[in-house]
Amino acid sequence: MLAPEYIEWLLSGFGITVLLSLTSCVAASVIGALVCGLRISQSKLLRTFARTYIDIFRNTPLLVQLFFWYFGAASLLSSDLMIWLNTPRSLSLGFMTLYWPSFEFLAGFIGLTFYTSAFISEELRSGIQAIPQGQHHAAAALGFTPRQIFFLIILPQAIRVSLFPLLGQYMNALKNSSLTMAIGLAELSYASRQVETVTFKTFQAFGIATVLYVLAIAILELIGRHIYKRHILLRGAF
Amino acid sequence: MNLSVIWDNLDYLLIGAWPNGPVGGLALTVILSISSAIASAVLGLILGIAMVMASQRFEALLATALGFFRAIPIIMLIFWIYFLLPVLFGITAPQVGTVVIALSLVGGAYLGHGVAAGIRSVSSKQWDAGLALGLKRWEVLRLIILPQALPRMMPSFINQWISLIKDTSLAYVIGVPELSFVATQVNNRAMVYPIEVFLFIGLVYFILCTACDMLANRTTKWAGLIVR
Amino acid sequence: MKRLISAVLVVSAVLTGVAQADRLDDIKKAGVLRVAAFDGNPPFGFVDQQSKQIIGLDVDYAKAIADKIGVKLEIRPTNPANRVPLLVSGQVDLVLANFTITEERAKQLDFSIPYFASGQQFLAKKGVLKSPDQIESLRIGADKGTTNEINLRKLYPKTVIVAYDDTPFAFTALRNGNVQAITQDGPKLVGLLANVPDKENYEIPAFTISDDYIGVGAPKGEKALVDLVNETLRELEADGRALKIYNAWFGPDSKTPLPRLFKIGDK
Numbered sequence: 001m002l003a004p005e006y007i008e009w010l011l012s013g014f015g016i017t018v019l020l021s022l023t024s025c026v027a028a029s030v031i032g033a034l035v036c037g038l039r040i041s042q043s044k045l046l047r048t049f050a051r052t053y054i055d056i057f058r059n060t061p062l063l064v065q066l067f068f069w070y071f072g073a074a075s076l077l078s079s080d081l082m083i084w085l086n087t088p089r090s091l092s093l094g095f096m097t098l099y100w101p102s103f104e105f106l107a108g109f110i111g112l113t114f115y116t117s118a119f120i121s122e123e124l125r126s127g128i129q130a131i132p133q134g135q136h137h138a139a140a141a142l143g144f145t146p147r148q149i150f151f152l153i154i155l156p157q158a159i160r161v162s163l164f165p166l167l168g169q170y171m172n173a174l175k176n177s178s179l180t181m182a183i184g185l186a187e188l189s190y191a192s193r194q195v196e197t198v199t200f201k202t203f204q205a206f207g208i209a210t211v212l213y214v215l216a217i218a219i220l221e222l223i224g225r226h227i228y229k230r231h232i233l234l235r236g237a238f
Numbered sequence: 239m240n241l242s243v244i245w246d247n248l249d250y251l252l253i254g255a256w257p258n259g260p261v262g263g264l265a266l267t268v269i270l271s272i273s274s275a276i277a278s279a280v281l282g283l284i285l286g287i288a289m290v291m292a293s294q295r296f297e298a299l300l301a302t303a304l305g306f307f308r309a310i311p312i313i314m315l316i317f318w319i320y321f322l323l324p325v326l327f328g329i330t331a332p333q334v335g336t337v338v339i340a341l342s343l344v345g346g347a348y349l350g351h352g353v354a355a356g357i358r359s360v361s362s363k364q365w366d367a368g369l370a371l372g373l374k375r376w377e378v379l380r381l382i383i384l385p386q387a388l389p390r391m392m393p394s395f396i397n398q399w400i401s402l403i404k405d406t407s408l409a410y411v412i413g414v415p416e417l418s419f420v421a422t423q424v425n426n427r428a429m430v431y432p433i434e435v436f437l438f439i440g441l442v443y444f445i446l447c448t449a450c451d452m453l454a455n456r457t458t459k460w461a462g463l464i465v466r
Numbered sequence: 467m468k469r470l471i472s473a474v475l476v477v478s479a480v481l482t483g484v485a486q487a488d489r490l491d492d493i494k495k496a497g498v499l500r501v502a503a504f505d506g507n508p509p510f511g512f513v514d515q516q517s518k519q520i521i522g523l524d525v526d527y528a529k530a531i532a533d534k535i536g537v538k539l540e541i542r543p544t545n546p547a548n549r550v551p552l553l554v555s556g557q558v559d560l561v562l563a564n565f566t567i568t569e570e571r572a573k574q575l576d577f578s579i580p581y582f583a584s585g586q587q588f589l590a591k592k593g594v595l596k597s598p599d600q601i602e603s604l605r606i607g608a609d610k611g612t613t614n615e616i617n618l619r620k621l622y623p624k625t626v627i628v629a630y631d632d633t634p635f636a637f638t639a640l641r642n643g644n645v646q647a648i649t650q651d652g653p654k655l656v657g658l659l660a661n662v663p664d665k666e667n668y669e670i671p672a673f674t675i676s677d678d679y680i681g682v683g684a685p686k687g688e689k690a691l692v693d694l695v696n697e698t699l700r701e702l703e704a705d706g707r708a709l710k711i712y713n714a715w716f717g718p719d720s721k722t723p724l725p726r727l728f729k730i731g732d733k
Contacts, residue, residue, distance in 0.1 A: 059447035061407035082643035178311035197611035426634030
């Protein structure tokens with residue numbers, strides 16, 4: 001078996017995997033909803049913008065996007081900004097301390113967020129298409145502005161309809177976070193390789209990492225089923 | 239922007255060291271994509287049909303197995319097949335084979351569910367009608383259900399194929415000289431043009447995925463007309 | 467089901483049996499020697515822009531070994547972290563990729579006698595790193611799966627280490643300002659710096675934090691293969707070809723002139 005020290009490496013890698021996936025998913029959901037709003041707006045210009053955004057991020061590999069952000073985009077930033085971004089600092093909130101993330105984390109977060117947001121936006125759009133047009137007209141007749149109609153009436157229902165596809169995207173984000181190992185972020189896959197190269201216990205290192213991934217996905221799946229039972233079966237989808 | 243780094247290495251990015259060495263670059267990416275697309279489609283069809291036709295217990299078993307392949311990151315799966323299978327069972331999978339196997343297993347696991355859902359979306363009355371006509375279950379599936387279900391599955395197949403094209407970039411982790419890998423080689427040698435190199439291969443993937451998307455959509459529409 | 471299990475067992479037993487046969491015989495039978503070498507680390511192993519083939523000092527040694535056996539040479543590109551798994555899983559026959567001989571590695575695989583010697587050094591922007599006591603105050607880039615990374619963590623435990631897939635990635639991170647120095651074997655850094663377009667902005671501080679010997683990695687227990695590799699290396703030294711190979715990459719007229727302080731057989 002692995003020494004406790006190495007188990008600790010794997011667990012801290014898992015912590016980063018969870019933190020990165022969680023923050024990226026939250027940000028990607030917000031951006032995804034906004035892009036979805038643009039995608040179905042009245043303005044042709046905004047629609048084209050949203051479509052281009054979605055196509056670019058969906059039709060290129062995440063690995064290439066991560067390389068671009070970490071190695072490419074970073075080379076465009078001024079060296080003062082890079083020093084600022086790379087300086088460790090912390091913010092004490094009394095009950096807890098927030099640490100400034102590493103540049104690897106920032107690049108991973110940006111890459112994973114943009115990539116995931118494109119998929120989320122499309123899932124929301126197909127959710128919206130499932131909502132009867134009549135609601136739109138009814139809300140407009142009641143005097144809601146188009147923006148209010150989208151955010152207050154259509155979007156909440158679309159989220160409910162596309163709950164499972166959205167959950168699928170969150171699971172994908174969790175798995176995709178493994179690619180950030182290529183830009184030096186010490187997440188779970190990175191940690192498993194580190195442990196493997198130090199201990200040569202390939203089977204144990206990859207085995208534990210695999211179990212942790214499967215566990216995390218299984219938990220998401222259970223959460224999904226729970227929400228489904230409580231909110232959708234009881235209240236009805238529409 | 240300095241595009242000379244792209245022009246100077248264009249043939250290497252497109253075909254690798256071929257013909258004086260193995261095929262690589264974009265050509266290998268296309269080969270990997272097409273082989274995994276075919277393998278995952280066949281696997282997905284078999285698994286999906288098996289899930290519908292099998293007993294409940296077997297279906298649960300199959301669903302769990304597929305769940306596993308959908309739960310682990312592809313990078314991890316590639317490591318398992320490439321580095322651990324030989325140690326555990328003495329079976330050595332070649333480099334390119336490893337990637338195709340990993341991508342097809344994951345793709346097949348996703349498609350299996352899509353196929354099962356597609357088959358189930360056909361009304362059960364059609365099953366009853368077919369059986370009443372004296373057809374066997376397999377015949378009903380082949381002659382009545384699948385011709386209706388397959389066009390409905392097309393969108394999930396197309397999405398999966400586009401994912402596969404992108405996922406071939408993960409072959410990078412075991413040194414398969416596909417597009418992403420040769421691009422990192424070029425980038426590493428030139429050292430100062432990461433923006434140019436990664437934007438360029440991003441564009442190539444973009445064209446590849448968009449073309450696949452458009453082609454598949456056209457074909458589906460055309461096939462849809464015929465089926466109807 | 468039982469029948470299936472026994473069938474699987476038989477098949478795997480047969481396959482394992484094949485894998486355990488004498489590797490040297492297998493190589494002769496296949497007519498190909500599969501060697502893992504670096505593809506982005508001049509002058510040890512790198513892709514030549516003209517020929518698109520992997521060339522370098524390590525590749526020259528690999529070629530000599532393949533010639534000795536009388537088979538074709540097939541080079542597989544590798545990054546540092548994949549070297550041990552490639553050997554252990556039987557994907558390659560030998561590793562010639564600036565592979566430092568260590569006790570821990572020697573438990574997993576067998577090494578030849580050393581054919582190169584080097585020491586762990588650093589590369590930083592000019593004036594950033596002057597002495598070893600500054601190391602712990604810097605963010606340092608290393609390569610995953612190298613002795614450099616493990617050694618740095620052991621000697622300077624408080625250092626922030628960011629590990630990349632290969633040295634050029636670490637260098638890009640240095641250039642972008644994500645790390646303040648990168649660590650590697652000295653000659654590898656010299657080879658890297660020689661190809662940097664603005665090399666006047668960087669330096670390799672003179673101190674070394676370890677002495678490393680580089681050997682050929684072979685699968686565990688393949689005595690015949692290792693003996694043949696050792697014999698080849700000694701011959702190369704004796705007939706002057708080793709010096710020729712060295713001079714081609716590190717000689718006075720090369721891009722990276724370094725005096726040759728180590729001869730095969732010295733250790």
